[in-house]
Amino acid sequence: MSSSPLSTPLVHWHKSHGGRMVDFAGWRMPVQYSSIVDEHLAARQAAGLFDVSHMGRLAIEGSGSCAWLESLLTRRVADIEVGRARYTLVTSDAGPSSLTILDDALVTRETDAPDGTPRLAMVVNASNRDRVVAWLVSQLPPEGVTLHDRTFQTAMIAVQGPLAVDIVCGLCNSDDATRIRSLGNYRATRATVAGHDAAVSRTGYTGEDGLELVIAADAAVAVWEAIHAAGSPRGLRPCGLGARDTLRLEAGMPLYGHELVADSDPFAIGLGLAVNLDAASGTPRLFPGREKLARMKADPAATIRVGLAFDSKRAAREGSAVVVAGTTVGTVTSGSLAPVLGHAVAMALVARHLAGAGTAVDVLVRDAVQPARVVPLPFYRRLTPRS
16 A cells, blocks of 8 residues: 555535545545534434545456355345345455454445446545455456456445435436335345436445435546535535544444454344355355354353443443453444533443443543443434434
């Protein structure tokens, strides 16, 4: 990776509209424009507009592509339908008893070629893109599969919130708008948005309804500005990394490098849904780390991910100790003020026998003891109907 930060196609827009820029995962990104709380609430109440072009975008094609991914990912791919996206883990191993989680990812069967050849896309975290690409390239078969890193040829825009789908559909023709509105969660389609071809998926990382759009890099500014112009009168705001993080935390969503790390037990952190140990037929699947994951499922870990709610607004940070009766029983993995709730929340890994809702704990926040209680995840669940 270059020693100087990379820039998304929207970097000049961010700077000219007051974005406070920071270096994040090797990219120059806006952390906020106004205040994180205002941007957070805009996404909850109307819509938030996010540049997520720093995320890695990979194109995988070829007659053997589904079978190849089936052999590498923790989630089944062999039976994935056109227009469906699945959340998965990317794992590697150095033998039957080893497991390294390289990243979590979203894999989508976007379309098929006229001859039926699958065309898939994978989105990975910016901080892990290089190593995921290197791993996948090292596993490519001699023929039947091609992999292209399209991160720099494309841009990715997320529109999240109760008005998000309506705002985007207002920039489409009636047929495309109808098709987008009919998408279920984790479904995808092609559409023309603001005059530009886009891969559109009903996905996101905020706990709200919304869409993610992948477009050509040279169309990014035009599409972004069209969404911004259409949504601003209705309460849409551009949002930075700060609000993206508070939104995902409030929605109880794990983040790689915090709740999920290389040696995590997915079942203990609530990501068992991303692991299919068996094929649809019931026969065992073969993918890196499968044997160790099977043992993890059979022998539950001593610690488990929980939500913590505080009475105060003082946020615990990653690494803060969770204590009961003077004994450390866990560690905070993420913490922040929850703007919608009006108090601080955190996610933590704690001893399994203390994970019941209502359990009282103390958390050391900057050397001060803050009382908290275990609560169910997510902290926030949207109530607004889908458009």
